[in-house]
Amino acid sequence: MTARPLPIPPRLVTCSVDGAPVAVPQGSTLLDACRQAGIDTPTLCYLETLAPVNACRVCVVEVEGSRTLVPACSRPVEPGMAVRTDTERVRLSRRLVLELLASSVTLDRAAPELRRWIERYGADPGRFGPPLPPTHPRDAAAPGHHGAVLVDGAEACHQPVKDDNPNYVRDYARCILCYKCVEACGTEAQNTFAIAVAGRGFAARISTEYDVPLPDSACVYCGNCIEVCPTGALAFRGEHRMRGEGTWAEERQVVTTTICPYCGVGCNLELHVQDNAVVRVTSPLGHEVTRGNLCVKGRFGFQFVQNRPGEG
Amino acid sequence: MFGAGGGTSSYEEAEACDCVILWGSNARETHPIFFHHVLRGVRRGARLYVVDPRRTASAQWADLWLGIEVGSDIALANAMAREIIRAGLANHAFIARATSGFDAYAAAVEPYTLARAAGDTGVPAEAIRELAHAYARADRAQLCWTLGITEHHNATDNVLALINLALLTGHVGRYGSGLCPLRGQNNVQGGGDMGAIPNKLPGFQDVETDALARARCAELWGVEPPPTRGWHLSEMLEAMDRGELTCAYVIGENPAQSEADQGHAIACLAGLDHLVVQDIFLTRTAELAHVVLPASASWAESEGTVTSSERRVQRVRRALDPPGSARDDIEILCELARRLGCDLGDPRPEAVWDELRRLSPMHRGMSYQRLDQLGGLRWPCPDDAHPGTMFLHERLWADDPAERGAAAPFTPVDFEPPVDVCTAEFPIRLTTGRRLDSFNTGVQTGGYTSPLRRGESLDLAPEECARLGIRDGERVRVVSRRGVLEVPVRADPILRPGLAFMTLHFPDEVATNQLTIDATDPKSGTAEFKATAIRVERLGPAPQGAPAAGGEAG
Numbered sequence: 001m002t003a004r005p006l007p008i009p010p011r012l013v014t015c016s017v018d019g020a021p022v023a024v025p026q027g028s029t030l031l032d033a034c035r036q037a038g039i040d041t042p043t044l045c046y047l048e049t050l051a052p053v054n055a056c057r058v059c060v061v062e063v064e065g066s067r068t069l070v071p072a073c074s075r076p077v078e079p080g081m082a083v084r085t086d087t088e089r090v091r092l093s094r095r096l097v098l099e100l101l102a103s104s105v106t107l108d109r110a111a112p113e114l115r116r117w118i119e120r121y122g123a124d125p126g127r128f129g130p131p132l133p134p135t136h137p138r139d140a141a142a143p144g145h146h147g148a149v150l151v152d153g154a155e156a157c158h159q160p161v162k163d164d165n166p167n168y169v170r171d172y173a174r175c176i177l178c179y180k181c182v183e184a185c186g187t188e189a190q191n192t193f194a195i196a197v198a199g200r201g202f203a204a205r206i207s208t209e210y211d212v213p214l215p216d217s218a219c220v221y222c223g224n225c226i227e228v229c230p231t232g233a234l235a236f237r238g239e240h241r242m243r244g245e246g247t248w249a250e251e252r253q254v255v256t257t258t259i260c261p262y263c264g265v266g267c268n269l270e271l272h273v274q275d276n277a278v279v280r281v282t283s284p285l286g287h288e289v290t291r292g293n294l295c296v297k298g299r300f301g302f303q304f305v306q307n308r309p310g311e312g
Numbered sequence: 313m314f315g316a317g318g319g320t321s322s323y324e325e326a327e328a329c330d331c332v333i334l335w336g337s338n339a340r341e342t343h344p345i346f347f348h349h350v351l352r353g354v355r356r357g358a359r360l361y362v363v364d365p366r367r368t369a370s371a372q373w374a375d376l377w378l379g380i381e382v383g384s385d386i387a388l389a390n391a392m393a394r395e396i397i398r399a400g401l402a403n404h405a406f407i408a409r410a411t412s413g414f415d416a417y418a419a420a421v422e423p424y425t426l427a428r429a430a431g432d433t434g435v436p437a438e439a440i441r442e443l444a445h446a447y448a449r450a451d452r453a454q455l456c457w458t459l460g461i462t463e464h465h466n467a468t469d470n471v472l473a474l475i476n477l478a479l480l481t482g483h484v485g486r487y488g489s490g491l492c493p494l495r496g497q498n499n500v501q502g503g504g505d506m507g508a509i510p511n512k513l514p515g516f517q518d519v520e521t522d523a524l525a526r527a528r529c530a531e532l533w534g535v536e537p538p539p540t541r542g543w544h545l546s547e548m549l550e551a552m553d554r555g556e557l558t559c560a561y562v563i564g565e566n567p568a569q570s571e572a573d574q575g576h577a578i579a580c581l582a583g584l585d586h587l588v589v590q591d592i593f594l595t596r597t598a599e600l601a602h603v604v605l606p607a608s609a610s611w612a613e614s615e616g617t618v619t620s621s622e623r624r625v626q627r628v629r630r631a632l633d634p635p636g637s638a639r640d641d642i643e644i645l646c647e648l649a650r651r652l653g654c655d656l657g658d659p660r661p662e663a664v665w666d667e668l669r670r671l672s673p674m675h676r677g678m679s680y681q682r683l684d685q686l687g688g689l690r691w692p693c694p695d696d697a698h699p700g701t702m703f704l705h706e707r708l709w710a711d712d713p714a715e716r717g718a719a720a721p722f723t724p725v726d727f728e729p730p731v732d733v734c735t736a737e738f739p740i741r742l743t744t745g746r747r748l749d750s751f752n753t754g755v756q757t758g759g760y761t762s763p764l765r766r767g768e769s770l771d772l773a774p775e776e777c778a779r780l781g782i783r784d785g786e787r788v789r790v791v792s793r794r795g796v797l798e799v800p801v802r803a804d805p806i807l808r809p810g811l812a813f814m815t816l817h818f819p820d821e822v823a824t825n826q827l828t829i830d831a832t833d834p835k836s837g838t839a840e841f842k843a844t845a846i847r848v849e850r851l852g853p854a855p856q857g858a859p860a861a862g863g864e865a866g
Contacts (some may be wrong), residue, residue, distance in 0.1 A: 266620025
């Protein structure tokens with residue numbers, strides 16, 4: 001039997017979460033402690049396989065002695081920390097984050113937890129008024145450019161769907177700028193750097209270099225950005241079409257884990273199948289071979305099993 | 313290696329080592345998710361060295377790229393060995409305890425001076441020296457390769473040259489140190505492990521010499537396994553040539569397009585008395601067949617297992633109903649057996665797997681249940697409590713000589729240039745490989761649309777295009793000693809003058825294998841796809857004295 005060298009077991013650090021003592025391995029985050037204590041903590045920009053970027057601020061908690069609220073997803077636990085997750089200040093902050101996001105972005109395809117959190121924190125995205133039509137194309141916003149302050153409604157991220165390649169669509173009216181796609185395309189996984197955040201303030205958006213269409217960018221169509229997108233802004237082209245037609249039926253889909261038919265790395269594929277057709281391909285985040293990542297062949301190369309004569 | 317037919321390391325070890333060598337592998341494009349592990353290692357401070365004739369996408373991540381002459385790998389490896397020995401960097405403690413044949417090896421590499429290797433490989437002596445020192449000095453080093461090593465007439469010698477380097481430096485049998493051949497297909501490892509190679513029984517046990525395994529098979533099957541090894545694919549084609557092999561049953565393989573010297577391969581297959589093809593596609597090989605048996609796609613329409621390059625056995629599962637009359641491979645084989653008068657019953661895939669576990673000690677602990685629960689297991693996994701094996705040959709480091717077992721032998725090998733020699737008539741070296749979004753002969757990847765796909769081209773260095781007066785995109789005639797074809801040229805700055813590149817992805821448009829040579833490695837049966845001598849002609853009248861397009865295909 002062979003073994004890998006085991007690191008020295010981490011020391012346990014004890015903090016308190018909402019008054020109850022919690023012991024976690026050194027290096028754990030407040031989010032880990034909250035989860036260990038069984039406290040459902042909202043997160044949008046956090047993912048186990050990515051380094052925290054602290055973008056969304058929806059996971060903030062109160063730490064005794066700290067002037068500001070702290071993001072739970074990135075703050076390491078220190079001995080004796082007293083953490084509060086449900087104070088008025090935390091609830092207000094989380095509510096405001098959810099209201100600002102939900103008033104400017106279409107969230108109807110976001111994960112179901114998001115709707116649960118909106119309800120729990122009493123977030124009312126409508127209180128800023130109705131979403132306003134765009135004043136100018138978002139992609140044309142120049143650095144430092146700010147439009148007139150809008151008072152009769154909520155400024156929104158409306159923009160046309162980017163449908164510029166055969167594999168996936170980008171619907172940035174659904175984008176909350178959580179940075180996960182940028183991280184997955186960058187140093188955290190794919191290291192292709194085809195996309196980044198362009199612009200500042202409300203004009204900030206995900207963009208290719210000089211906003212070129214995807215086929216002219218560095219994109220290699222691994223779809224690892226789709227895998228991490230929490231709001232449905234990035235979607236397989238087939239899924240986008242089916243949703244438009246009203247034929248997308250997640251409740252009828254069966255997910256089967258199998259192995260990619262191409263090279264010898266042996267990546268796990270989760271085939272999402274509806275009516276005997278693959279409609280989406282993902283990979284388990286927790287599997288040590290892929291960590292949720294695939295290449296273009298694994299993600300989009302399934303078509304050959306359903307190009308059937310006499311069908312479609 | 314050293315008796316085990318698989319890579320010694322696991323992917324995660326590439327994240328934990330100080331030095332990664334990709335030798336004849338463009339993993340960035342051909343094994344992208346393995347390259348993710350390499351990149352994590354690089355980001356943690358590992359140095360990456362890429363040995364490849366082309367400055368590939370992988371090479372662009374390297375600390376140092378060694379742009380080797382095609383087929384000169386042994387010259388490079390032996391020169392590295394000589395440099396390591398002379399610089400006092402050989403791991404003599406490991407060599408003395410765990411290896412044999414060092415003195416003969418040291419003598420064999422002695423003539424490979426840096427200066428000579430620089431001449432043979434085209435790699436500057438200083439770069440060879442740097443790689444040798446970096447590999448030998450690393451605490452943990454991974455040596456990874458792909459078809460750039462194995463698609464040569466001396467494939468086995470190439471692999472042995474790399475194994476020698478690992479033995480010389482002790483980079484094997486420890487966490488983070490090992491040899492990692494990256495397999496080209498999702499179950500090429502598993503196929504071999506299951507005995508689908510001419511000299512092995514299930515469990516990679518030798519059919520001629522392993523008496524215990526033979527006895528186990530005989531007992532379970534009720535018949536004695538054949539006493540001698542069979543033919544590999546290249547030997548089968550030769551036997552077809554001689555008229556000795558007259559009938560073939562081809563399962564999930566497209567030799568009419570995937571074999572080197574395609575015209576010859578098609579002629580052999582077309583000359584058979586009876587050809588049965590079992591496939592999910594009506595391939596070019598199936599078009600030649602007398603009987604075609606439609607099969608279900610193994611990865612999405614049936615149940616079973618595959619084995620990856622890190623020896624990880626994982627389950628494939630049925631997600632889709634197969635189309636029309638397509639049936640599972642096991643079902644077809646058992647039905648065929650029944651018609652031939654042998655009732656194998658109607659076994660489910662799990663029952664077949666459990667039979668394998670009874671025959672193969674290294675798979676014994678891998679029940680379907682455990683494979684499901686643990687996300688796969690890496691062999692050897694001898695019993696139900698065994699966690700699987702991260703890396704092989706740890707025994708070589710054991711203090712107890714009994715536990716250390718047989719010494720790992722150095723096998724001296726000599727540099728031999730490719731068979732298809734470049735001459736004034738055929739001055740350009742053509743090599744072949746894959747692109748990111750396509751796969752082998754394209755029967756699977758042809759099914760989806762990729763914005764990256766450009767179709768086939770003859771890639772040449774921009775300087776070469778200028779010298780030949782060829783525009784980017786111009787169609788040219790490519791002539792080898794075996795065939796002629798026409799293809800558009802693409803100027804590609806990752807190549808240097810004298811080197812050309814094509815893929816095998818679009819055989820219906822451009823049959824690259826009309827050009828390649830079927831000089832094969834006698835031990836592995838792999839043809840020298842990587843080294844063809846060609847000349848490039850601007851389109852005009854047909855060339856003098858070259859075979860017609862299509863080769864000898866009747």
